[in-house]
Structures are given as C-alpha cells and as structure tokens.
Amino acid sequence: MMDIRLYDTDNLERNIIGALLLDGSLIKISKEIISSDHFASSVLEHLYQAILSLDKRKVAIDAVMVISAINANDIDLQVNEIYIYELAINAGSCSNFMDYCNELHRIRLLDKFIDRLVE
Numbered sequence: 001m002m003d004i005r006l007y008d009t010d011n012l013e014r015n016i017i018g019a020l021l022l023d024g025s026l027i028k029i030s031k032e033i034i035s036s037d038h039f040a041s042s043v044l045e046h047l048y049q050a051i052l053s054l055d056k057r058k059v060a061i062d063a064v065m066v067i068s069a070i071n072a073n074d075i076d077l078q079v080n081e082i083y084i085y086e087l088a089i090n091a092g093s094c095s096n097f098m099d100y101c102n103e104l105h106r107i108r109l110l111d112k113f114i115d116r117l118v119e
Contacts, residue, residue, distance in 0.1 A: 009107055013044045016100050018091025020051050021084065024061025026097050027051060033101040038108045043079060047087075063088050 016034070020026050036052065039045035050069045054061050059069075063084050070079060092100065 009040055009104060012100055012104050012107075013039050013041055014087055014090070015092040016097070016104065017044050017047050017051070018087040018089075019094045019097045019100065020048075020061060021063045021066065021088035022091055023094050023097075024051075024055075026094065027055045027061055029098050030101050031055075033098070033105050034108075038104050043083075047079070047084070 016030065020030065030048075031052070036045045036048045039048055047066060050066050051061055054065055054069055059065055067081050067084055
C-alpha cells in the first residue's frame with residue numbers, strides 16, 4: 001500500500017505536545033479528539049503515550065514529569081531532555097489547543113480516506 005500524506009503535521013504535532021507540557025489540564029480535551037495513532041512522528045507519539053500514562057495514574061503533567069516517566073522506563077524511548085523542554089518553550093498558544101487537536105484529527109481522517117482510494 002502506498003503511503004500518501006498531503007500535509008506535514010510535524011509542527012502541529014509539536015504544538016500539541018508542547019501545549020500539554022505547559023498545561024497538563026489540556027489532556028482532557030486531547031483525549032476526546034485524538035489518540036497516539038494521530039501522531040506521524042514516533043517520538044511525539046511516544047511522548048503523547050507518556051503523557052497519557054501520567055494522566056491515567058493521576059500524576060501532574062509537565063516537562064519534568066514526562067522526562068521522569070521516560071527515565072523510569074515507563075515508556076521505551078530515548079529522547080533528549082532538551083528536546084522536551086524546547087517543545088514546551090516553542091509551543092503555540094494554549095488557547096488554540098482545541099483547534100490544533102481538531103486539525104490533526106481532520107488531517108488523519110483525510111489520510112485514511114486517501115489511503116482507501118489508493119488501495
């Protein structure tokens with residue numbers, strides 16, 4: 001099967017993770033709209049999984065706790081701590097968070113539609 005992507009969602013995905021690192025309470029919104037499957041970047045997908053695991057255990061979500069979860073081998077991922085902090089620092093506005101999630105969801109639905117057409 002051919003993998004066709006019309007959109008580069010890397011910046012969108014980084015903004016979602018960065019916003020979650022800045023304001024962990026946004027996880028309530030993201031869980032209703034997206035899943036880890038929505039992330040094209042495996043690193044960002046694993047970071048989202050780490051954030052979800054913190055939320056499931058009722059642990060505060062921020063960059064320090066995500067790094068701690070990764071270092072404790074909750075998630076099998078080798079990632080530079082500086083990268084995680086940069087995601088938070090460079091995140092877009094948290095006020096646009098729902099828009100980011102909805103856009104990523106919309107793009108992934110479009111990807112699935114295109115994949116079916118190409119099959």
